[in-house]
């Protein structure tokens with residue numbers, strides 16, 4: 001059932017001039033390109049996003065009785081927005097934003113609020129029926145506060161969910177915050193309202209707590225290309241943005257909010273799926289210049305997700321190709337280490353099939369409870385790691401691997417046992433798909449396994465040393481525990497980091513059990529593909 005959404009907010013016509021440089025006071029500059037006016041305003045952008053994602057959308061906004069206003073209404077109608085509740089005025093012109101974009105990409109914006117600033121509580125009260133019948137009402141701060149308060153009071157009286165996008169940032173009356181169910185600031189807007197700077201997930205949670213104390217029940221903080229954070233009093237999480245080449249981020253936030261509002265169930269239980277959809281929607285908006293023209297339709301968002309599904313299928317195929325090609329080389333009469341994770345699972349299946357078909361004499365050691373169970377189910381001959389001194393060959397996956405065959409492992413929470421077995425192995429072969437090799441490990445997430453007691457101490461150390469730590473959680477919101485019952489903290493490897501130093505420093509911290517940097521471990525990297533590639537460690541670095 002499509003959501004019924006009412007957006008109460010601004011409409012602007014953006015008039016953009018591309019200019020070679022700033023004109024000084026009194027100076028006249030000739031310019032050679034004039035970009036036509038196009039639709040903007042946070043309210044209009046969010047209403048258009050909601051409508052393009054299939055919501056039954058009503059837009060309450062105030063326009064001047066002018067050509068700009070008429071052009072905007074025609075555009076709303078083309079997007080199937082219900083325009084029966086628009087208000088017009090003779091007292092002001094339709095809102096306008098004058099934007100000069102310099103060659104450097106910087107811009108200056110002058111906003112004439114115009115008719116937007118004339119939207120009154122009485123105008124909104126006159127539309128009470130449509131608000132009362134909605135599933136949710138969304139407002140932003142480009143219209144006068146009394147109009148927003150009026151909309152939210154009606155919504156509350158009728159059990160309609162309220163979403164406040166507190167943009168542009170400003171202080172807000174306590175009543176408006178009390179009437180708000182869901183608040184969706186970006187980093188700076190959150191800080192303006194709570195006074196707490198957003199630097200990492202912990203500070204986002206602190207922000208959320210501050211909003212909860214004001215009566216808000218869901219907080220979503222968008223952090224640009226990094227993604228978005230959500231918190232309710234029961235759960236919280238961070239949903240990373242899709243990595244895309246951003247050309248123009250105008251309306252990214254508006255697209256996120258409009259799209260989220262169409263997907264989020266009223267009990268909020270599907271928040272992560274709704275945020276994934278919203279991330280996908282805004283990742284499409286930022287790849288095209290402009291505001292409203294770049295807002296995608298539901299079909300475009302679904303198609304972009306399918307493209308991703310196809311590339312996921314290709315990745316699975318490559319993992320299998322790498323696993324099968326290595327399984328075909330494994331010599332007979334050896335002790336074989338079995339890695340952990342999805343790629344290693346393909347290998348376990350492939351080597352099992354060969355052992356059966358060729359009656360090979362291969363005994364195995366597992367690197368995780370999951371792999372042990374899989375191998376036992378298949379009836380493979382398993383050894384207890386404590387009963388042997390060496391492993392002949394270990395075949396494992398990797399999260400990422402660099403040009404020197406140093407890598408990161410452990411995203412699947414098995415890094416400690418994987419490292420123990422790797423260190424006992426005469427030969428370590430890593431099998432990966434083509435998305436895993438990188439020039440360097442800088443900027444990559446590195447899991448650090450910590451004991452639960454004292455984990456916060458390590459977390460603070462990592463935070464104070466600029467590693468941007470974040471505890472790892474399961475999909476259901478529970479903290480992720482490794483096979484040994486420890487916790488994992490993800491950190492980001494800084495640019496230019498000396499990896500052996502970083503590895504040594506991490507090991508020195510009390511409470512750190514192990515980390516996922518595997519330096520000088522991999523002897524051969526096997527990359528899946530229609531032609532499987534094999535890269536051997538250079539003799540000098542062994």
Ligand SMILES: Nc1ncnc2c1ncn2[C@@H]1O[C@H](COP(=O)(O)OP(=O)(O)OP(=O)(O)O)[C@@H](O)[C@H]1O
Nearest residue numbers: 186222223224225227241246251252253254279282
């Ligand atoms: N460069 C980017 N690459 C991919 N996704 C992005 C990028 N920038 C923004 N997004 C997506 O858009 C969402 C909102 O972005 P952001 O936090 O910048 O909002 P905002 O500051 O309100 O933006 P604006 O005011 O420009 O509309 C992010 O959570 C993310 O999903």
